[in-house]
Every structure is written in structure tokens, then in C-alpha cells.
Amino acid sequence: MIVAKNLSKSFKNIKAVDDVNFCIKKGEVVALLGPNGAGKTTLMRLLTGYLQQDSGEVSVYGFNIAENREDALRKIAYVPENAPLYPEMSVYEYLRFAGSQRGLENDDLNINLAEAASQMQLSSVFNQRIDTLSKGYRHRTAVAGALIHKPRILILDEPTEGLDPNQKQDMRAFIRHYGEKNIVIVSTHIMEEVENVASRILLMNKGKLISDTTPVSLQNLYPDKNMSEAFRLMTSEK
Amino acid sequence: MFQSFKAIFYKDFAAFFRSGNAYIILGIYAVLSFASAFYFGGYFSLDNTSLISFFYFQPDILTVLLPAVTMRSWADEYRLGTIEYLLTQPINYAVAVWAKYCATCLFGLLMLAMTLPLWLTSSFLINLDNLNIFSAYLACFLTVCTFCALGCAVSAFNKNTVIAYIITIFVLWGVYSINLDFLLTSTQQFSDEVFAKVIRSLNFSKHYQDVISGQIGLDNLIYFLTLIFPALWVNVVALDYKKQ
Numbered sequence A: 001m002i003v004a005k006n007l008s009k010s011f012k013n014i015k016a017v018d019d020v021n022f023c024i025k026k027g028e029v030v031a032l033l034g035p036n037g038a039g040k041t042t043l044m045r046l047l048t049g050y051l052q053q054d055s056g057e058v059s060v061y062g063f064n065i066a067e068n069r070e071d072a073l074r075k076i077a078y079v080p081e082n083a084p085l086y087p088e089m090s091v092y093e094y095l096r097f098a099g100s101q102r103g104l105e106n107d108d109l110n111i112n113l114a115e116a117a118s119q120m121q122l123s124s125v126f127n128q129r130i131d132t133l134s135k136g137y138r139h140r141t142a143v144a145g146a147l148i149h150k151p152r153i154l155i156l157d158e159p160t161e162g163l164d165p166n167q168k169q170d171m172r173a174f175i176r177h178y179g180e181k182n183i184v185i186v187s188t189h190i191m192e193e194v195e196n197v198a199s200r201i202l203l204m205n206k207g208k209l210i211s212d213t214t215p216v217s218l219q220n221l222y223p224d225k226n227m228s229e230a231f232r233l234m235t236s237e238k
Numbered sequence B: 001m002f003q004s005f006k007a008i009f010y011k012d013f014a015a016f017f018r019s020g021n022a023y024i025i026l027g028i029y030a031v032l033s034f035a036s037a038f039y040f041g042g043y044f045s046l047d048n049t050s051l052i053s054f055f056y057f058q059p060d061i062l063t064v065l066l067p068a069v070t071m072r073s074w075a076d077e078y079r080l081g082t083i084e085y086l087l088t089q090p091i092n093y094a095v096a097v098w099a100k101y102c103a104t105c106l107f108g109l110l111m112l113a114m115t116l117p118l119w120l121t122s123s124f125l126i127n128l129d130n131l132n133i134f135s136a137y138l139a140c141f142l143t144v145c146t147f148c149a150l151g152c153a154v155s156a157f158n159k160n161t162v163i164a165y166i167i168t169i170f171v172l173w174g175v176y177s178i179n180l181d182f183l184l185t186s187t188q189q190f191s192d193e194v195f196a197k198v199i200r201s202l203n204f205s206k207h208y209q210d211v212i213s214g215q216i217g218l219d220n221l222i223y224f225l226t227l228i229f230p231a232l233w234v235n236v237v238a239l240d241y242k243k244q
Helices: A040-047 A069-073 A091-101 A106-119 A135-147 A165-179 A191-197 A215-221 A227-235 B002-018 B021-040 B058-070 B072-080 B082-086 B093-113 B116-125 B130-155 B161-177 B181-186 B193-201 B204-212 B218-242
Strands: A002-011 A014-024 A029-033 A055-060 A076-079 A153-157 A183-188 A200-205 A208-213
Touching: A002 A040, A014 A040, A014 A200, A014 A208, A029 A040, A029 A165, A029 A191, A040 A153, A040 A183, A055 A069, A076 A135, A076 B082, A091 A106, A091 A135, A091 B002, A106 A135, A135 A153, A135 A165, A165 A183, A165 A191, A183 A191, A191 A227, A200 A215, A200 A227, A208 A215, A208 A227, A215 A227, B002 B021, B002 B093, B021 B058, B021 B093, B021 B116, B058 B072, B058 B093, B058 B130, B058 B161, B058 B204, B072 B082, B072 B093, B072 B130, B072 B161, B072 B218, B093 B130, B093 B218, B130 B161, B130 B204, B130 B218, B161 B204, B193 B204, B204 B218
Parallel strands: A029 A183, A029 A200, A076 A153, A153 A183
Antiparallel strands: A002 A014, A002 A055, A200 A208
């Protein structure tokens, strides 16, 4: 369970996240939805402790991220936007590094590494340097690195950005599957993705959480509109 | 915690070789060290029982080359965006800072190890004062550790490796060439002995010369440690500052 209470964060005079509250439970795939600059990435960075909130708190399975940062982060894996990786490493070296970072050793490391690589279908590029990989494979490598310790909460920032249609499909299928037994939080502004993977939507605009709903409820709110139009209506200036 | 330390330490140390930078830096270091000893240091003309011609130029060479080792440690993480990955791992910032720092120090040690053949070869030619040479290597290692700590701290404030390199050279040059003895002459009437001691103790060259001449004392060690630990602390503060 991950809980955000009265979470706020400002950069100078701009309120990036403004008094956000929610509670996400196991088995939910949550789409963090909003236009560019809505505060999605800032919220994710607050949830992962990368940024420090001005007020409010984040609790991860009972651990306050400001007070028990390391305990809280053991349960989380985060793949930032553009899936940053170390270009001079091979896929295998990167996954070993990711596993070691999470305290995995010997057999545990080898087993989890093989499992994460097979989940992301990386066997064909296992020994290839990351800087020679296609964008799709890089993305999968980053996700495999995040999965290596089997996190209970997986946070993905724009997970299908730059992927081809087949890769998008695979990634969405994976998110749905992983979200059955864990928590997955996905930041996106692609409505097709929301319809495809999310069981819940947190809609943000100008730092505020303007709606906490389900795809079905959002659709019911505007029965004569499709999801994209509903999104536009809820987040437009007018 | 140790596992995370090991992972980052190994990643950073291996990165020098994976990127190929290691071979260039080691090569240039060897050329500069031997060239300075043979051509400018008067290796063949001086009484060289303690290889003074070699050790005399080491701080100058390290001032130019160690920033190339440390510049990537944090600046590259910012540039690649991997800082966001690294700092969302369940690891204490201080552990990450130590791991990266130790990786640069080990590389510095490797640089020094490249020059050991000079010691070995010279020992066949003349009677060397081996204890003194060991002490001089210790001075170089302390210099490496100090410069690496300062370099890593500078790197933690920069996203651009080139800027980090330039600022580090400037900082190291400042530390290396600091000499406030002029204050003693200008304030001779007012200054007491304690003040004079404090002023003299800030002189890097004095401590370096003490150690390479085999007169290592507690004050020398304290001097180097008082540069290393605050620099590492500043490094942690720089990471914490990024959270704001």
C-alpha cells in the first residue's frame, strides 16, 4: 500500500504538486494522467523519495519515506522517463549491478536476473553493450533492472514512450499482468494506454489531483465522448 | 549496505576501463611522470637516492590529471539521467559518495603503481633510501586521496563533465599553491605563535614536502584528513540539496 497525504511541492513560485491525497492498494494499476506540466513526474519523484516534499507525507507499506527512506525504497522500483542506463555496460552487467544494488547475491542474484531478463525478452541482447541497443531494448533493460528484486510497487514514467506498436503492446500486457499481484503506477498522457492497462485513474492538472476515478466512471461521466475528449474536457483551460 | 557499496564501487571503477578513458589517463600520466623526472627533474644529475626528481612534480601532474578521473563521478550520472535511478535505490547517500570516492582513489593508486618500475629499475643502478621512497609514495597517495575527494565534491555540483574538470583544476591548484606566509610578515607585530602555526599549517607544499622527505607527523595526516572529510561531507550535502 502506498499512501500520499496532503503532499505538496513547489519550485520557486510554481506549485508542482498541490495538496495531493490518495491511497493505492495491492492489485491496482494506476494511471497517473495529465497534460504536460501537470505534476506527474514531480509526484513520482516525491513517491520515490528523489525529491523532498514541502509538506505532507508519503508512506510505503507503513514506512514514511522521509523518515525510513531505505526501508520504503526496498519495496519500490522506479523507471524514470527515457529509462536512463549506463551506456558502456552490457545488459548482463547492468542487471547484475541492479541486483547487487538491491542486496542480491550468488544464486538469488542469478535466478532473479534470469527471470527478469526472460520477462523482458532480453536473451538475444544479453551480452550486448547498452549503447548499441535499440530504444525498445533499452527500455526493456531498464524495466528488467527494476524488476530484479521483485518490487511490490513498480513506478513507470511514460513506459511506452518511443516504443514501436508491438513493443507497446508487450509492455502494456506486462503491466497488466504485474499489476494483478502488485501495485503499478504508470505516468502517461496517452489515453489508449489508460484504457488498456489502468484499473484506476489519478487525473492531475496544474499540480492538483482533480479526479480519482476508474476508466469506466470517466467514460460514464461523458457518455457521448471518447476517453481523449473526456480528458480534454477535464483538463482544458476553459 | 556493504553490498550496495561494492556494487557502486565496482561499477565506477570498471567504468574507467569500459569507456577507455583509463588507458588514456594512465598513458599520459606515465609519460608526464617519467618525462618530468628525466628531463626537468634532473634524474641523472641529482643525488637521487630518494627519487626526488620524480616526486617533486607529482602534485603538478596530479592537479591536471586527477580531475579527469573525478569529473565523471557525479556529473555523468546527472548527464545520463541515471542519478534519478541511483538515488531512488535503498542506499544511504553517504555510502554512495564513499563508494564513488574509493573507486577514484583506487584508480589514483593504480596510476601511482604504474611508476613502480622506476623505483625497481633505479634500485639496480644506485643505492636507494627505500624507506624514504615509501614515505614519498605515501605522500603521493595522500595527495591522490585529497584531490579525489575535492574532485568528487566538485563533480557533485555539475552536470557538465568539462565544467567539472575545469573547476576541479582550479580548486586543486588553489589548494596546492595556497601559501599564506605573507600574512606572517605583514602582521609580524601582532601575530602570536599559534597564529603563525595555523598559517603555516595551511600550506599544502609544506605537508607534502614533510612527507616525501620522510618526516611524516600527525599534523601532516590531520591536514590531509581535514581536507578529505569535509569534501566528502560537501559531496553528500550536494546530493541532498538536489532533493530540494
